Amino acid sequence: MNLKSGSVDQFEQFSQFIDLQEFNAHVEMWLAVHKDKFSKGELAGLKRLVRFAAKIPGVSNAKIGTVLKAIHEEYNGHGISRSTFKRMIVKATEIGIFTVHETERKNGSQSSNLYVFNRYPKSEPPNQKKMDHPNKTINLSKTNKNQKSTKRSETVLDHTFTSERVPQSFISTVKYFFSEARQIEEFWRMASLAAYKNNCELSLDTAIHSFKQLIRKMKTSNIAKPIAYFYGILNKKFEEKYFDELHEMGFAAEDNAFSLNFFYKK
Numbered sequence: 001m002n003l004k005s006g007s008v009d010q011f012e013q014f015s016q017f018i019d020l021q022e023f024n025a026h027v028e029m030w031l032a033v034h035k036d037k038f039s040k041g042e043l044a045g046l047k048r049l050v051r052f053a054a055k056i057p058g059v060s061n062a063k064i065g066t067v068l069k070a071i072h073e074e075y076n077g078h079g080i081s082r083s084t085f086k087r088m089i090v091k092a093t094e095i096g097i098f099t100v101h102e103t104e105r106k107n108g109s110q111s112s113n114l115y116v117f118n119r120y121p122k123s124e125p126p127n128q129k130k131m132d133h134p135n136k137t138i139n140l141s142k143t144n145k146n147q148k149s150t151k152r153s154e155t156v157l158d159h160t161f162t163s164e165r166v167p168q169s170f171i172s173t174v175k176y177f178f179s180e181a182r183q184i185e186e187f188w189r190m191a192s193l194a195a196y197k198n199n200c201e202l203s204l205d206t207a208i209h210s211f212k213q214l215i216r217k218m219k220t221s222n223i224a225k226p227i228a229y230f231y232g233i234l235n236k237k238f239e240e241k242y243f244d245e246l247h248e249m250g251f252a253a254e255d256n257a258f259s260l261n262f263f264y265k266k
Helices: 008-014 020-037 040-052 064-074 082-095 168-174 181-197 204-220 226-265
Strands: 098-101 114-117
Touching: 008 114, 020 082, 020 114, 020 168, 020 204, 040 064, 040 082, 064 082, 082 098, 168 181, 168 204, 181 204, 181 226, 204 226
Parallel strands: none
Antiparallel strands: 098 114
């Protein structure tokens, strides 16, 4: 049975998200993994539909014509076609980004579709319970078997117990894939170490972007040690940033030298 058309407010119960921030975080993860499956025009259509799903996080009943008009205005007359938008809908639903529900008017005629965005599945990539710790060489397999009966079981704390030293936006990104507080803190510690090693200021944007690259890689390959791979991505980014800054400083020094020479010659 089709849903009755009406204001988007009446579909609030379809939302799968607590707030807009959580919705945006899930959309970013979907795109981090599946962005390359969409053409430039299809991606523009998807991103605009996301914006129409902001009032009720993750729910939109905007008409295709309304979305296309908004894109047309945003790009100064260079919009996308209806067929491009429909191709995007087919791809997004097949991937699982959102679910489409048909709605009908009171007279039974078809109205605009209802787009319900889905949460990014926590099972993809697998949530690895045992995190690898660089520079840690303790062999747990050699633990005395007699200690098992007396060993106190560790209490697993979720992301809400993450240290205040970790930025909230970083927690919001990582928690959907590694939900334990200690895991999130370890990822942030690796970011701090990589920045320190390369004499760079720790950038939150770089840390989040590197984590998304890790998730993308885990979707296509078997990463035995996510923490180590994450650290490798960060180390490369901060190393590039360090040399870029040195390069800029070199040009600045040359400019100053030229200015001084010019001054004294006068």
